[in-house]
Amino acid sequence: xxxxxxxxxxxxxxxxxxxxxxxxxxxxxxxxxxxxxxxxxxxxxxxxxxxxxxxxxxxxxxxxxxxxxxxxxxxxxxxxxxxxxxxxxxxxxxxxxxxxxxxxxxxxx
Amino acid sequence: xxxxxxxxxxxxxxxxxxxxxxxxxxxxxxxxxxxxxxxxxxxxxxxxxxxxxxxxxxxxxxxxxxxxxxxxxxxxxxxxxxxxxxxxxxxxxxxxxxxxxxxxxxxxxxxxxxxxxxxxxxxxxxxxxxxxxxxxxxxxxxxxxxxxxxxxxxxxxxxxxxxxxxxxxxxxxxxxxxxxxxxxxxxxxxxxxxxxxxxxxxxxxxxxxxxxxxxxxxxxxxxxxxxxxxxxxxxxxxxxxxxxxxxxxxxxxxxxxxxxxxxxxxxxxxxxxxxxxxxxxxxxxxxxxxxxxxxxxxxxxxxxxxxxxxxxxxxxxxxxxxxxxxxxxxxxxxxxxxxxxxxxxxxxxxxxxxxxxxxxxxxxxxxxxxxxxxxxxxxxxxxxxxxxxxxxxxxxxxxxxxxxxxxxxxxxxxxxxxxxxxxxxxxxxxxxxxxxxxxxxxxxxxxxxxxxxxxxxxxxxxxxxxxxxxxxxxxxxxxxxxxxxxxxxxxxxxxxxxxxxxxxxxxxxxxxxxxxxxxxxxxxxxxxxxxxxxxxxxxxxxxxxxxxxxxxxxxxxxxxxxxxxxxxxxxxxxxxxxxxxxxxxx
Numbered sequence: 001x002x003x004x005x006x007x008x009x010x011x012x013x014x015x016x017x018x019x020x021x022x023x024x025x026x027x028x029x030x031x032x033x034x035x036x037x038x039x040x041x042x043x044x045x046x047x048x049x050x051x052x053x054x055x056x057x058x059x060x061x062x063x064x065x066x067x068x069x070x071x072x073x074x075x076x077x078x079x080x081x082x083x084x085x086x087x088x089x090x091x092x093x094x095x096x097x098x099x100x101x102x103x104x105x106x107x108x109x
Numbered sequence: 110x111x112x113x114x115x116x117x118x119x120x121x122x123x124x125x126x127x128x129x130x131x132x133x134x135x136x137x138x139x140x141x142x143x144x145x146x147x148x149x150x151x152x153x154x155x156x157x158x159x160x161x162x163x164x165x166x167x168x169x170x171x172x173x174x175x176x177x178x179x180x181x182x183x184x185x186x187x188x189x190x191x192x193x194x195x196x197x198x199x200x201x202x203x204x205x206x207x208x209x210x211x212x213x214x215x216x217x218x219x220x221x222x223x224x225x226x227x228x229x230x231x232x233x234x235x236x237x238x239x240x241x242x243x244x245x246x247x248x249x250x251x252x253x254x255x256x257x258x259x260x261x262x263x264x265x266x267x268x269x270x271x272x273x274x275x276x277x278x279x280x281x282x283x284x285x286x287x288x289x290x291x292x293x294x295x296x297x298x299x300x301x302x303x304x305x306x307x308x309x310x311x312x313x314x315x316x317x318x319x320x321x322x323x324x325x326x327x328x329x330x331x332x333x334x335x336x337x338x339x340x341x342x343x344x345x346x347x348x349x350x351x352x353x354x355x356x357x358x359x360x361x362x363x364x365x366x367x368x369x370x371x372x373x374x375x376x377x378x379x380x381x382x383x384x385x386x387x388x389x390x391x392x393x394x395x396x397x398x399x400x401x402x403x404x405x406x407x408x409x410x411x412x413x414x415x416x417x418x419x420x421x422x423x424x425x426x427x428x429x430x431x432x433x434x435x436x437x438x439x440x441x442x443x444x445x446x447x448x449x450x451x452x453x454x455x456x457x458x459x460x461x462x463x464x465x466x467x468x469x470x471x472x473x474x475x476x477x478x479x480x481x482x483x484x485x486x487x488x489x490x491x492x493x494x495x496x497x498x499x500x501x502x503x504x505x506x507x508x509x510x511x512x513x514x515x516x517x518x519x520x521x522x523x524x525x526x527x528x529x530x531x532x533x534x535x536x537x538x539x540x541x542x543x544x545x546x547x548x549x550x551x552x553x554x555x556x557x558x559x560x561x562x563x564x565x566x567x568x569x570x571x572x573x574x575x576x577x578x579x580x581x582x583x584x585x586x587x588x589x590x591x592x593x594x595x596x597x598x599x600x601x602x603x604x605x606x607x608x609x610x611x612x613x614x615x616x617x618x619x620x621x622x623x624x625x626x627x628x629x630x631x632x633x634x635x636x637x638x639x640x641x642x643x644x645x646x647x648x649x650x651x652x653x654x655x656x657x658x659x660x661x662x663x664x665x666x667x668x669x670x671x672x673x674x675x676x677x678x679x680x681x682x683x684x685x686x687x688x689x690x691x692x693x694x695x
Contacts, residue, residue, distance in 0.1 A: 083420045085406075085417035
């Protein structure tokens with residue numbers, strides 16, 4: 001079900017994009033960018049509130065089914081961040097992250 | 110001896126063998142033929158039919174030999190067909206040699222064809238697990254290559270890889286480690302040749318050890334493998350390592366079911382890691398923060414992605430900090446990587462924190478540790494070479510222990526100041542700057558004196574170089590009664606003459622505790638002496654410069670004189686010209 005997973009940095013460039021090879025990647029990139037607008041909208045309406053994890057996610061399509069997936073993603077992302085050798089803003093090259101993402105995509109596709 | 114393969118091999122071209130090949134093949138053939146007289150084993154279906162004549166090799170040993178080449182059965186089948194043994198029904202010399210060449214070709218990745226054997230081929234490799242005699246199938250010629258220089262870690266790695274690939278074939282040789290019963294390994298896998306030699310060492314009698322070492326040592330030493338010169342040293346002491354390794358392995362087998370691996374941390378390594386940890390973080394039960402660890406590991410000069418990956422592997426709880434076992438695992442991975450091992454996909458079981466905590470009891474974290482550590486180091490010569498290997502291979506990790514040198518080394522003044530400041534400091538200071546100033550294993554020098562001197566020794570500046578040996582020299586003689594003075598000289602000397610390390614380590618460093626008071630008193634006079642020496646050096650330099658200056662000034666004045674004269678001549682000539690010109694114009 002997850003055909004594309006992307007991690008976008010604050011500056012709106014992708015830190016990580018992975019998609020199943022079925023569709024053209026470019027289309028996905030566009031979709032990801034447009035979805036950023038949705039995210040921005042959500043943020044602006046939210047206020048500071050809480051850890052945005054849940055809220056932001058629910059703002060997207062298919063909320064409840066993929067909640068677990070999002071949480072896994074988010075956890076992996078924090079693990080990547082914890083690595084002191086990771087410079088924020090670099091592309092994510094962590095193998096563990098990669099494998100987690102591929103497993104997720106395979107699992108639900 | 111050229112073997113015309115025409116008769117036996119049908120349409121085969123003449124078979125040209127090189128010297129080494131001839132020797133090897135004839136030996137193998139003799140062996141197979143000889144073994145035949147002892148009774149042929151049951152030939153496997155794909156082996157040639159047996160003719161037990163003296164001129165032929167029996168199918169049993171031949172089949173064993175072919176299997177030992179680790180090629181798949183299909184390939185062996187093809188080979189036996191091609192070499193003509195099937196056709197004629199036996200393995201004559203011709204067939205045998207052709208078969209061997211085909212095996213070599215197959216092991217090199219070439220297709221099994223007659224054409225393949227026309228070109229230059231390496232000798233075929235065979236891994237045997239039974240007798241020492243058979244083990245010599247692995248051609249010593251190959252061992253000449255750079256592949257030989259492998260610390261024992263490598264051979265463990267071998268087995269580690271193989272254990273992953275196949276079921277344990279230990280049934281073949283229950284007394285041998287997995288090293289000796291290798292499943293098929295891809296030919297390009299470089300470590301293969303030594304590992305079976307290693308297996309010989311493991312399985313064979315102890316008196317086998319000196320001979321191959323002596324033979325290999327001169328061969329090995331001239332080589333310069335990627336893992337660096339230290340490779341030769343562990344080979345020299347491999348006997349002792351093997352003994353300790355086999356003992357350790359038995360222990361480990363008792364403790365766990367894990368197969369031998371290069372990922373197993375030995376005692377010496379463990380101690381070293383622990384000491385490094387201590388330098389970064391005095392409390393053993395607490396963490397090293399991410400940034401501190403990052404700075405420390407960055408000095409290992411591995412690339413950032415690799416370090417990042419190593420961190421991922423070792424930080425099991427992903428909390429951004431390293432506990433002691435995590436740190437040991439990370440360090441071990443770094444060392445392994447520096448030695449050329451590819452990083453594993455996942456954290457090996459022997460590097461997991463729980464395993465590490467269970468396998469190694471926590472050391473006592475006080476000054477007594479230093480005593481026991483130095484004693485054990487002095488008592489323990491054998492692992493030294495492993496450490497030396499580690500150290501020198503970690504040598505361009507040489508900056509590992511010296512973090513601030515690059516920063517301060519450029520500035521003489523800053524260096525002087527740091528030394529003056531640092532020397533009176535207490536031993537218990539464990540700041541990050543100190544942390545890096547520990548030298549490579551195994552010596553753990555006390556803080557103030559050698560750390561600075563080591564820092565100094567790395568710079569190219571003349572005064573510092575003067576200061577270093579003088580400081581070292583003064584440290585040691587001045588503190589003769591305090592035997593901890595020996596460690597101070599170690600790091601410096603090690604940089605210049607690594608082979609002295611063993612002698613230095615032998616010196617007992619007993620009264621290591623409480624060096625602070627002694628250290629604080631002594632450095633002051635030494636510093637003064639050094640500054641005076643430094644002054645002298647500067648003064649001589651000044652004098653020389655002055656002389657050069659004077660010479661140049663004299664030269665300058667002479668040239669100026671000449672210039673003036675030339676000017677005057679020119680003026681005179683121009684005047685004449687002026688006087689003459691109006692006359693001509695008119």
